[in-house]
Amino acid sequence: MSDMKNYTLSILVENHYGVLTRVAGLFARRGYNIDSLAVGVTEDPCVSxxxxxxxxxxxxxxxxxxxxxxxxxxxxxxxxxxxxxVDRELALIKVAANKENRAEILQIVEIFRAKVVDVGASTMMIEITGSGEKISALEKLLKPFGIKELARTGRVGLLRGTKDVGKAREE
Structure with a gap:
């Protein structure tokens, strides 16, 4: 038997009501946990x-x-x-920030090529795109400042180069 590992599946589906439920249900019925799930319309509005x-x-x-x-x-x-x-993930991280630590937070954000997308009186919201590992590393460095909220998308990915998933139904 092979070793357990993470698999990233790219699934093209007809863009219809209930498709997500049926696909997720297939995994649930078989007892497989989905670690990450991202869904969006493609260049063809009839296909997700x-x-x-x-x-x-x-x-x-x-x-x-x-x-x-x-x-x-x-x-x-x-x-x-x-x-x-190539795969990427997006995260928004709202971190506690004050006059004393804003410069330090900005320095960390710059190192990770992330960006500040909102500044409040006592918080900053940071947007980062990259691998799950990169996002987790930034999260770890921001934790001591106090993460107030965190939202991460699921992973999205495409084949490199001229390869594509295509639209032909495979039997």
């Missing part, structure tokens, strides 16, 4: 892309992919983690 990160082994992922293709709304499934791909 779901990027799902799930932990398992090769045989589990094979079964999941076979089951996904049984859903009528699923157009194409690609295991990005078996190819060269």
């Amino acid at each position: 892309r779901m990027t799902i990160v799930v932990r398992g082994d090769d045989s589990v992922i094979e079964q999941v992919i076979k089951q996904l293709y049984k859903l009528i709304e699923v157009i194409k499934v690609v295991d990005l983690s078996s190819e060269e791909y």
Whole structure:
């Protein structure tokens, strides 16, 4: 049996009501926990892309992919983690800030190539895009200042270069 690892699946689906519920339900019924889920419309408004990160082994992922293709709304499934791909995550972090520590927070933000998107009397909101590891590292450095709120998107990803997931239904 293969080792457990994270798989990033890119799933093109028809942009219909209830598709997200059916896809997520498929994972839940089989007892697989979704670590990350991001959904958005593609360049074609009739098609959405779901990027799902799930932990398992090769045989589990094979079964999941076979089951996904049984859903009528699923157009194409690609295991990005078996190819060269680029992925990113976005986070908004609201951190406690005062006159004494704003400069230090700004310095940390600059190092991570993040940006301040809101400043309040006692808080700053920071936006960061990058790998999950990069976002976690910034979060760790900001924690001592007092993180008031944190929102992270799920991971999104695309194949590198001229490869694309395509729109042809795979049988």
